[in-house]
Amino acid sequence: MGKLYDELTEDYRFKEGLKTCINCGTCTAICPAAEFYRYDPRKIVDTVQRRDEEGILELLKSETIWYCGECMSCVTRCPRGNGPGLVVMALRNLSTKLGYFTESEKGRQLYPLTKALTGNILNLGYCVHPDTFVFRDHPESGPVFEWVLEHKQDVYDRMGAAYGRQGEGALRIIPQEDLDELKAIFDETGGTERIELVEKFSEKKAAEMGMTIEEYRKYTFEHCSRGHFNNEEAGI
Amino acid sequence: MIYQGKQKIWSDYQKEIPDDHWFYVRSCIRQSFFPASEYYFLKICRDMLGRDIYESAHHTTCAGIAYHCDTIPQETAMTVVARQFALMTEAGYKNLVTSCITSFGNYCEILETWREFPELEARIREKLWKACRREFEKPEYIAHASDLVYKLRDEIASRAKYRLVDAASGEPLRVVEHIGCHYSKMFPHKGVGGAEYPCVLSGMAEAWGGKVIDYPERRHCCGFGFRQYFVKANRGYSVSNTHKKFESMEPYHPDMIITNCPGCPYFLDRWQYVIAEQEGKTYGKGGRGIPVLTYEELAGIVLGIDPWDLGLQIHQVGPEPLLDKMGVEYDPSRKYLGLDEKDILKPGLPTVLKCC
């Protein structure tokens, strides 16, 4: 058995996600990512099932594994009870641990994602929060949400939320003692180590690309090269 | 024969939803974008229908979004969830109800993984104890908040002020329902009606007088895709999937869309705005969009709660055509007022999409 394959088998998502693939392609047929991206979950599962070490290494460094939307539509439909989406989660996990995620444009997005989401959890107690939801980064939220963000206290008061207040209710302030518990969980379970790892590899890549880490965060969050989608030619 | 076979499948997917005594956990997205939905879920269940639903000020996110954006290890997500279970246990509850489909899927996945790999559960118990000095019992029942509303749908119908019918013609409204991928695609037996015949939302819509539309892309993802939305560079994926759904439902002329997951109504609402601004295409009548509602908002409308108390003004697609068709009374001049009639200005208007 190969080394990378062995590492994958340690991941519980892999244990659950790969039984026996018969290469039928049902997952690809149902997959919303395959419809738009150059993405084929059947091929991913096949590469891994064949224990093709070179192929697995290529996947860990690829754009491919980052195209999945983790919708798990494939789980319902696979006639052999596999979960290609779960296999992808295990591949992403390994790509992150080994630092290969910085080799692809879509993989590098792990840096802005980690900054934003773990920052929100540890500081505000939730993955998403209006205090860090910046309209400039979310023009799709529309003029109505620009207005909400400009009048947060008034709008959320009107909606029966507890924004800015202690106690129960939507958007309440999470007590410091509870945030401390979340931090302790991150420290105990490898969450903190994961954040530091992503930072370390991203800083190295940013330096290679001649960017400050903040320039890198912004660039990886916003830049989309041509060639990811089925209907376009490769290019910059 | 075939009919009996279907009955059998159907009975496999029925859920015995407990009637009362729930520990409630909120949703990152619902509380940020549809806060009044959470407020009225509790108000309807507690004050109108007399159910006991408990909320602890100490609960937090389940970390499901961070998990599905691959930013935290599986054990971190599991231990955050174990802490929620501990709070439930400490409060003396056995049934957990969550306001989010990502959370619902996350809780179901974790319990299933622990069932299959008990050594992992033991490890998480140890880690939770080390980090927080807490212990927990696993919930006897996990529901999504919509499961409860589904269970209470006839009680709501019996108190209805309005029905999902065209007030002028008496015809049922045409309802598109979207249950969200993580409700029953991973663990079909956990959702009412499973993955094949999910009826959590269609059951509500029909109980309240509407007619559910079946259209080709009914079960297609809304396009959230976690990292495919949160990273600006990836949003083409998200809007493309939503676009596919709208093109597919358009010929059926829906009056409204009802949603399960807190993310889906945001995407189905906001991508209509983006498609209108970018392509000039709108899916409602007269340059408007199709109103997209959460199930709490719909229950609230049916019960006669003021649409602006329910928060329909913070959707980008205006709800007015739906309200007018149902004959709902509302005061347009109060739409954007704050508490105690405070003037807090008004949002700007989109260029293409007609809003009010």
Ligand code: SF4
């Ligand atoms: S649907 Fe299942 S068996 Fe078919 S190719 Fe995909 S993973 Fe393999």
Ligand code: SF4
């Ligand atoms: S989980 Fe990933 S691979 Fe599976 S259907 Fe969804 S996008 Fe495709």
